[in-house]
Amino acid sequence: MMHEDxxxxxxEEQIAQxxxxxxxxxxxxxxxxxxxxxxxxxxxxxWMRSSRAGRxxxxxxxxxxxxxxxxxxxxxxxxxxxxxxxxxxTGYGQLATAAGERDGQRLAQEGYHPNELQRFSLxxxxxxxxxxxxxxxxxxxxxxxxxxxxxxxxxxxxxFHGQLPTLMLLPTTMKLSVVMCAMNEEGRIGSxxxxxxxxxxxxxxxxxNGSTDRTLEEARISSPQATIVHYxxxxxxxxxxxxxxxxxxxxxxxxxxxxxxxxxxxLGAFLWSIAQGVDVAxxxxxxxxxxxxxxxSISYCKQWLNxxxxxxxxxxxxxxxxxxxxxxxAIDRVGIEALSVPPRAQALALLxxxxxxxxxxxxxxxxxQVKTTxxxxxxxxxQLILGDHLEAFHTIWSWKxxxxxxxxxxxxxxAVRRNRE
Amino acid sequence: MSTRAGKRIGRTxxxxxxxxxxxxxxVTSRRLGSSRVMKHRQGRRDRGFTRLTYMPPHPEPLVSxxxxxMNERATIARVVKEARKVHPAVEVIVVANGTNDGSDYIAExxxxxxxRHxxxxxxxxxxxxxxxxAKGQVLLFIDGDMIISxxxxxxFIHDIIQGADVAxxxxxxxxxxxxxxxxxxxxxxxxxxxxRPDxxxxxxxxxxxxxxxxALDSIGADALSIPPLAQATAIxxxxxxxxxxxxxxxxxxxxxxxxxxxxxxxxxxxxxxxQSIRWLTEQAGSRGGYTDLGRxxxxxxxxx
Numbered sequence: 001m002m003h004e005d006x007x008x009x010x011x012e013e014q015i016a017q018x019x020x021x022x023x024x025x026x027x028x029x030x031x032x033x034x035x036x037x038x039x040x041x042x043x044x045x046x047w048m049r050s051s052r053a054g055r056x057x058x059x060x061x062x063x064x065x066x067x068x069x070x071x072x073x074x075x076x077x078x079x080x081x082x083x084x085x086x087x088x089x090t091g092y093g094q095l096a097t098a099a100g101e102r103d104g105q106r107l108a109q110e111g112y113h114p115n116e117l118q119r120f121s122l123x124x125x126x127x128x129x130x131x132x133x134x135x136x137x138x139x140x141x142x143x144x145x146x147x148x149x150x151x152x153x154x155x156x157x158x159x160f161h162g163q164l165p166t167l168m169l170l171p172t173t174m175k176l177s178v179v180m181c182a183m184n185e186e187g188r189i190g191s192x193x194x195x196x197x198x199x200x201x202x203x204x205x206x207x208x209n210g211s212t213d214r215t216l217e218e219a220r221i222s223s224p225q226a227t228i229v230h231y232x233x234x235x236x237x238x239x240x241x242x243x244x245x246x247x248x249x250x251x252x253x254x255x256x257x258x259x260x261x262x263x264x265x266x267l268g269a270f271l272w273s274i275a276q277g278v279d280v281a282x283x284x285x286x287x288x289x290x291x292x293x294x295x296x297s298i299s300y301c302k303q304w305l306n307x308x309x310x311x312x313x314x315x316x317x318x319x320x321x322x323x324x325x326x327x328x329x330a331i332d333r334v335g336i337e338a339l340s341v342p343p344r345a346q347a348l349a350l351l352x353x354x355x356x357x358x359x360x361x362x363x364x365x366x367x368x369q370v371k372t373t374x375x376x377x378x379x380x381x382x383q384l385i386l387g388d389h390l391e392a393f394h395t396i397w398s399w400k401x402x403x404x405x406x407x408x409x410x411x412x413x414x415a416v417r418r419n420r421e
Numbered sequence: 422m423s424t425r426a427g428k429r430i431g432r433t434x435x436x437x438x439x440x441x442x443x444x445x446x447x448v449t450s451r452r453l454g455s456s457r458v459m460k461h462r463q464g465r466r467d468r469g470f471t472r473l474t475y476m477p478p479h480p481e482p483l484v485s486x487x488x489x490x491m492n493e494r495a496t497i498a499r500v501v502k503e504a505r506k507v508h509p510a511v512e513v514i515v516v517a518n519g520t521n522d523g524s525d526y527i528a529e530x531x532x533x534x535x536x537r538h539x540x541x542x543x544x545x546x547x548x549x550x551x552x553x554x555a556k557g558q559v560l561l562f563i564d565g566d567m568i569i570s571x572x573x574x575x576x577f578i579h580d581i582i583q584g585a586d587v588a589x590x591x592x593x594x595x596x597x598x599x600x601x602x603x604x605x606x607x608x609x610x611x612x613x614x615x616x617r618p619d620x621x622x623x624x625x626x627x628x629x630x631x632x633x634x635x636a637l638d639s640i641g642a643d644a645l646s647i648p649p650l651a652q653a654t655a656i657x658x659x660x661x662x663x664x665x666x667x668x669x670x671x672x673x674x675x676x677x678x679x680x681x682x683x684x685x686x687x688x689x690x691x692x693x694x695x696q697s698i699r700w701l702t703e704q705a706g707s708r709g710g711y712t713d714l715g716r717x718x719x720x721x722x723x724x725x
Contacts, residue, residue: 236716243721286599293596293621297613304610307603308695315600340718380714386614387711393614393698394707 086143092135093151100155103127107159114164118225121200125169128152132171142272142360145171146265168198168264172275174251177203179244181237182258186213191261193222198264199254199271203227205244206258210234215258242339245331254325262323262362269360270325279330280349282317284358288365289316298382301389305343308396309350317358319346320385330354343385343392351399473498476505476532478512484578485557486513488533489547490565492522499568501531506571507561507578515565516551518542524565544628545646552642561631569629569668576666577631586636586660587652590629591667593622607694611649614698614709615656623664625652626693636660653697657704 107127112120132139132148139145149169157164170176178196182189196204204226208216210233219228229243241255252274254267273281289295299316306314319342333352338345349356486504490497504513513533517525519541529535536550548562559581563569580588594605605622612620625648639658644651655662701709
C-alpha cells in the first residue's frame with residue numbers, strides 16, 4: 001500500500017538488489033532490539049562503519065563485477081549482528097512463570113476470562129507490568145521483554161488450563177493503541193490484526209477507505225474490539241493515519257500497515273520505546289539501504305531533512321516509513337493536520353524538540369507489494385514524497401524565518417578566512 | 422622543502438616585478454603549504470613562473486573564462502595559461518578581490534582582463550562580477566587556485582556550443598559509502614527535489630562549469646552569487662542543464678581540506694541550498710507542483 005511503498009521508490013533493479021542483500025541474513029528480533037540497547041553498542045558500530053568507509057575507497061578502482069561482489073560482502077557485514085543469545089537474567093524466567101500462575105489464579109477469582117479477550121488481556125498486562133516493576137535489576141533492553149512475557153504467559157496459561165491466546169505483554173500500564181489504514185487489503189488485514197491483537201491494546205483504530213473488496217468485513221471479524229472508520233472514497237494513507245490519531249486518546253500510538261503482518265514481538269519495540277520516554281519512535285531502515293551512490297532520491301531528501309534539523313544521526317529514518325509510534329505529547333505538539341504529511345510532521349517534531357529515536361528495524365522494503373504507482377524511477381508515490389519534503393522544508397523556513405538568512409552576510413568574511421588558512 | 426619554497430618565492434617575486442617586499446613576507450607561510458601541491462606538477466612548475474608571455478584577449482570572444490582570484494600567486498599563471506588555450510576566440514577575465522600578493526599583475530602580464538576589487542568577495546560573488554564583464558557566448562567558470570588543463574576544460578565549452586545551457590562538472594564527491602559529507606548530500610537532495618535526480622551531485626557550487634549567454638540572461642548575473650539558487654532557477658526555467666565531463670576537484674584541492682577541521686563554507690553552502698528550496702516553493706507552491714496523490718486533507722481539517 002501507499003505507505004510501505006514509500007520506502008520502495010527506487011528502480012526495480014535497485015529493489016531486487018536490496019532483496020538479494022537482505023535475504024542473505026535476516027535480522028532477528030533480538031538483534032534488532034540489541035541495537036537499541038544502548039549507546040555503547042551503536043557507537044562502536046558507528047566507528048566500525050567509518051573505518052570501513054576509508055577502506056572502501058579502494059573499491060572505486062575495481063571493476064563493476066568485483067565491486068558488486070565486494071559490496072554484497074560489505075553489506076552483509078553492515079547488517080545488525082544476529083543476537084541469538086538474548087537471555088533473561090538467571091531466575092527471571094521462573095519468577096515470571098510463578099507470578100503468571102499467581103496472577104492467573106487471582107484473575108480467575110475476580111471473574112476475568114479469556115473469552116472476553118479485550119478485558120482479560122488488559123488486566124493481564126496490568127498484572128504483568130506490576131510484576132515487572134518488582135524486578136531488580138529492572139529490564140534494561142527490549143529483547144528481554146518478549147522472553148519474560150513468554151514465561152509469564154506460561155504461568156498464566158497453567159491457571160486457565162491452557163485455553164489462552166499467546167499474548168505479547170508489554171510491562172507498562174500506559175494506555176496503548178494502534179492506528180491502521182487499509183485500502184483493499186482483503187486476505188492480508190486478517191493476519192495483521194491477529195498479530196496486533198496479541199499486544200493487549202486499549203484501542204485499535206482501523207481506517208478503511210476506498211475499498212472495493214471485503215476489507216471491512218475481514219477487519220470486523222479479525223478484531224471485534226477495534227473501532228473501524230469507513231470511508232467509501234479514498235482518503236490517502238497518511239490522512240487515514242491522522243484520522244486515527246485524531247480519534248485515539250492513548251498515551252502511546254503505534255502506526256502500522258495493513259498488508260504486512262509484523263510479529264507482535266517486533267511491534268512491541270515501538271510502544272516500549274514510547275513507554276521509556278521517547279516521543280517519536282521510528283523504524284530504523286538504515287541497515288536495509290545500499291551505499292549512498294545507489295540510494296534513491298527519496299533517501300537523499302530524508303537524510304538532508306534530518307541533517308538540516310540537526311539530526312544527521314537519524315539518516316534516512318522518517319515518519320514516512322511504518323511502523324512508527326508517537327507519544328501523546330508528540331501528536332498534540334505536531335498537530336493532527338501535519339500528520340497527513342509525514343516529512344512535515346517529522347520536521348515539526350524535531351523543531352519542537354521532541355525526543356526522536358529509532359526503535360527497531362522492520363524490513364518493509366523487501367516485503368512490499370509492487371504496484372504500478374510505486375515502482376519505476378519517477379513513480380507517483382515518489383513524486384508525492386518529494387512534494388512532502390518540499391512542504392517540510394517550507395515548514396522549516398516558516399519556523400526559523402530569516403534566522404536562516406544570517407550566514408549569508410558572512411560570505412565575504414569566509415572568503416578572507418578561507419584564503420588566509 | 423623550505424629552501425625550495427624560498428627559492429621559488431624569489432624567482433616569482435622577480436618575474437612578477439612590481440611586488441612589494443612586505444606582501445611577499447606575509448604570504449611566506451602560505452607558500453610553504455602550496456609547495457606541496459606544486460610537487461605534483463612533475464617538473465613543469467617553473468615554466469609557469471619564468472615565462473609570462475603576453476597574449477591579448479580576443480576582440481570578439483566566443484568564450485569568456487572567468488577566474489575569481491584572491492592571493493593565488495602560486496597557481497594563477499598556470500591557471501590563466503591553461504584558460505587561454507581552451508578556444509581560439511577566448512578572453513580570460515580575472516576577478517582579483519582582496520588581493521595583495523600580486524596575482525592580479527601576473528594575470529595582467531599574461532593578457533587577462535583584470536577586474537580589481539579592494540575587498541574580498543568570495544568565489545561566488547566574484548563570478549557575478551566576471552559574468553557582468555564577459556563578452557563571450559560561452560562563460561566558463563574556474564578557480565584561481567586549481568590548475569585544470571585546457572584539455573579537461575574544453576568538454577564544458579563543447580557541451581554549451583552543442584546547445585546545452587548549463588554544463589556542470591560531473592563530480593559528486595566521495596559517495597561510495599554509507600554516510601557522505603553534508604554538502605554532497607545537500608547537492609544530491611536539491612537535484613532530487615528539482616526533479617533532476619539524474620544530475621546526481623553535480624552542482625554549480627563546483628568548478629569547472631560553463632553556462633551559455635542565454636542562461637546568463639535568463640537567470641541573471643546576480644543569481645550566480647548563490648550557485649545552488651542559480652542551478653534551481655536554471656532547472657525551473659526549463660534551461661538545458663547537463664552533466665559534462667568529470668573533474669575530480671576534491672583531489673585537486675587537498676591542502677584546504679587538510680587545513681580545516683571543518684570547512685567554514687559548509688554551513689554557508691547548506692544555507693544556499695535551503696535558500697534554493699525556498700525560492701522553489703515560492704515559485705511553484707509549497708509542494709513545488711508535486712502531486713498530492715488524492716490525499717483528502719479536508720477530512721482531517723474539518724474534524725480539527
